[in-house]
Amino acid sequence: MHKDIAVAKVSLFDNKPCSILELYNADELPFGLRKNQEKASRDIMLWHSKRVIPIGRINLKEIEDKLGSREDLTMKNLGLSLTDSYWYKEEDSNLSWKDINLFEHGFCPDFLLLKQNLLKHQTLGPDYTTNGCLEKFWIYKDHEAFLIKSGTLINESPILAANEVVAYRIANRMGLDAVPYKKTSIDKERFCICPSFIKSDKEEFVSLSQIEMQLETNGDNFLVRDYLKKQGYDLYLDQLATFTLLIHNYDCHFDNAGFIIDADTKEILRPCPLFDNGSSLNWENASVACSNMRPFEEDLIEYANTIKSIIPLPKVSDIEHIIKDVYLEFELSEGDIHRAIAEVNSCYEIIKDRQL
16 A cells, blocks of 8 residues: 555565565556566565564564564554555555554554563554664654664674764764764663654655666666766765765665655655764774775775765864764763774875865
8 A cells, every 4th residue: 555545466475475466556656666567576575675674683583572573563563664655454454544644643662662671562663664783763752753773783882873973963064964863872771863854654765775676777786876867966976975985884775875755746856864874984993995885886996986076074173073072972982982083084085185
């Protein structure tokens, strides 16, 4: 279903869609799915996989032990997400979109309650369709949805959460549109929190992965960049590249960038704000030149050479102050601070050299 429009009848296997039995309205398929029943049957499996808790989620065992399998949880949740207005409806159900619209009704913070051992049963909410390996939970406060995310992946340090806050403050200093992250705490544990960048069911998020699917690139990522340039998004690509390089975020993959579209017309309205920038600032203590840069899988120098516009940078001293302030707020070590500052300085020079 897309809101109250029946899009397709799907067949399930192991409680996940495996094919489209009937295609009722091809124009209402999620962005990226091809408007041919056979091809859409393959596409929907990939599309659905992005709205299931990933197998790499840190606390997946706890979730499944207490609530059931991740696939079952998605279907019990009707596939509801805060990124779009699609959902699954049983053929004999009397439910309508107004009954389950999370933007209108809000939701219970299931995974936060689970963390606090207070959850009695599953309710409808976005926790069950949110991707990513870090522990995270949605809350609904003052008619707005917020995502709380852990910063701990390989040790007890909340550095990934701190990096989200650092990245937002740097982007804000650069005048770029970015999701506003800030520090929050739960039982003395340090997290970051941000509002959903989709505010109502009038808009939807379309990832670069969905654009890649629509273009049928067969793995050629550069076709996505060529397409976006033809659509007039050169400046957006340069902003994305400059910012991603500056903080050396090597995890800006195709699911972590994209566009906001009109939910009804599918018209692209604007690039989505920058988000999910935690895997940056040399948090793993690796060499600045050791990894390829997503989303186009180029090394640092190759990626820097694609930038054609001069995107204004803050003073490097201002960036250093941001890192120090945020890292101290998250109680990170002096070694973490020095490593992050050294990384920024190296990347800053790479960008400045190409702006001369």
